[in-house]
Amino acid sequence: NAGVTQTPKFQVLKTGQSMTLQCAQDMNHNSMYWYRQDPGMGLRLIYYSASEGTTDKGEVPNGYNVSRLNKREFSLRLESAAPSQTSVYFCASILTGPSHYGYTFGSGTRLTVV
Amino acid sequence: KQEVTQIPAALSVPEGENLVLNCSFTDSAIYNLQWFRQDPGKGLTSLLLIQSSQREQTSGRLNASLDKSSGRSTLYIAASQPGDSATYLCAVCPSGQGSRLTFGEGTQLTVNP
Numbered sequence: 001n002a003g004v005t006q007t008p009k010f011q012v013l014k015t016g017q018s019m020t021l022q023c024a025q026d027m028n029h030n031s032m033y034w035y036r037q038d039p040g041m042g043l044r045l046i047y048y049s050a051s052e053g054t055t056d057k058g059e060v061p062n063g064y065n066v067s068r069l070n071k072r073e074f075s076l077r078l079e080s081a082a083p084s085q086t087s088v089y090f091c092a093s094i095l096t097g098p099s100h101y102g103y104t105f106g107s108g109t110r111l112t113v114v
Numbered sequence: 115k116q117e118v119t120q121i122p123a124a125l126s127v128p129e130g131e132n133l134v135l136n137c138s139f140t141d142s143a144i145y146n147l148q149w150f151r152q153d154p155g156k157g158l159t160s161l162l163l164i165q166s167s168q169r170e171q172t173s174g175r176l177n178a179s180l181d182k183s184s185g186r187s188t189l190y191i192a193a194s195q196p197g198d199s200a201t202y203l204c205a206v207c208p209s210g211q212g213s214r215l216t217f218g219e220g221t222q223l224t225v226n227p
């Protein structure tokens with residue numbers, strides 16, 4: 001099915017461990033985003049990539065790095081996980097142009113850091 | 115900085131009732147506004163997208179309106195059903211920030227049979 005695919009769906013990490021969250025879209029969208037969702041905080045933008053080869057910081061980038069591997073894939077890396085990074089992470093994509101079109105979201109990665 | 119507020123935070127209604135969810139934003143310079151639905155433990159599903167030049171969008175029993183000048187949007191759900199129970203999120207795409215979305219915290223809707 002066309003859409004945004006995130007892996008893994010669930011993950012438990014120990015403090016200090018590293019991991020990469022994967023995201024791929026097959027809709028030929030040019031822009032991709034990583035958000036985190038926390039109770040009482042809503043969804044907040046971590047990093048985004050407006051086009052292949054570019055990445056920019058969002059609202060809460062500290063502790064994260066990203067890679068836009070190609071047009072389809074946008075990964076999020078936690079180099080040294082902290083309990084404050086326990087959250088649900090969503091990847092999204094959009095086709096931008098003269099008019100902005102709606103977002104498509106992945107189903108999320110539920111990360112727990114102990 | 116754009117801020118998005120959704121009222122109420124939670125709403126419980128009997129089946130069949132018509133209801134309105136509210137969303138307000140502080141900066142009227144937006145490209146578009148989007149309403150999403152989120153089921154517990156799931157991702158976000160796009161419901162309606164209203165471009166800045168539009169006043170409303172409709173899909174089935176859902177109708178969303180946009181008043182940029184007052185910084186408000188409403189999502190109207192007609193003849194609510196238990197299957198409508200979910201969290202509804204409003205998000206605006208501010209002008210001049212690419213396509214970055216600013217989200218409200220959502221309204222948790224429960225429709226009782």
